[in-house]
Amino acid sequence: MQKLKILMVDDHPIIIEGYMNVLMATKAEDQELSIDTANNCDMAEIMINRAAKDVHYDLCFFDISLPPSQDGKYTSGEDLAKLAKSMLPDSKIIILTMFNESFRIHNIIREINPDGFLIKSDLTSMELADAFQHILKSPPYYSSTVHNYVKQTLTSEIYVDDINRKILYLLSQGIKTKSLLDHISLSMSAIEKRKKQLKLLFSVEDGKDETLLAMAKEKGFI
Known part of the structure; x- marks a missing residue:
C-alpha cells in the first residue's frame, strides 16, 4: 500500500x-x-x-x-x-x-x-x-x-524578486516609503531605485505609487 x-x-x-x-x-x-x-x-x-x-x-x-x-x-x-x-x-x-x-x-x-x-x-x-x-x-x-x-519565446521576461515583492506588499498595506527602512535591510536610495525599476517594469507612466500598486495587483503580484 x-x-x-x-x-x-x-x-x-x-x-x-x-x-x-x-x-x-x-x-x-x-x-x-x-x-x-x-x-x-x-x-x-x-x-x-x-x-x-x-x-x-x-x-x-x-x-x-x-x-x-x-x-x-x-x-x-x-x-x-x-x-x-x-x-x-x-x-x-x-x-x-x-x-x-x-x-x-x-x-x-x-x-x-x-x-x-x-x-x-x-x-x-x-x-x-x-x-x-x-x-x-x-x-x-x-x-x-x-x-x-x-x-512561447517572450521578448522580455518580467521577474520580480523577493525584495521587490515585499516592497509592493508593504506599500499595499499603507506603509510609507520612508518607513520601509524599518522592514527591509536596504538603504533609502536602494529602495527608491527598486521602486523606479518596478514602475518601469509595470509601465507606470504617471510615477504614482497608487498606479504601481494597481498595476501590480492587476498582474497578480499583490
Whole structure:
C-alpha cells in the first residue's frame, strides 16, 4: 500500500473539498491518502514546520492568492512554496492559481520550479486526477495554459524578486516609503531605485505609487 501524506492550502474551503473528493475518488487501488488542509498562510506555516519535524508531506498543493500571515512574512502561496521547498525538500510542490498572465507564469516557474503547475480555469476533475498521478511518477506536470506559455519565446521576461515583492506588499498595506527602512535591510536610495525599476517594469507612466500598486495587483503580484 502506497501511503501518501498531502497538504492542501487554499482560502476557499469548497475548492479544497472539491480537490479532496476528486483525489479520493480517483486514487489507485494501492494508494492510501491522508490529507491536511489550511486556508491561510499562518496555518500553512505551522503545518509545514510541524511536518519538517515529523512525517513529511509527499505532496503540497498551494493556491497563490492567500490571506497573508499576521507578521507579514508570508504573503502568498509562492512564499509558502519556497518555505516548503526549504523545510520539506523531498515533497512535491504543486501550484494552483487563477493567474494566467505569461510573465506571472514564468516568474513562478523561475522562483519555485514546481513539480506541478495548474491554472484553475484549465482544470477538470479528470485533469486533476491525471496530474496527480503524473506528478507522483514523472514530474513536472503543467496544465495547458502553462504549457503553452512555457513554449512561447517572450521578448522580455518580467521577474520580480523577493525584495521587490515585499516592497509592493508593504506599500499595499499603507506603509510609507520612508518607513520601509524599518522592514527591509536596504538603504533609502536602494529602495527608491527598486521602486523606479518596478514602475518601469509595470509601465507606470504617471510615477504614482497608487498606479504601481494597481498595476501590480492587476498582474497578480499583490
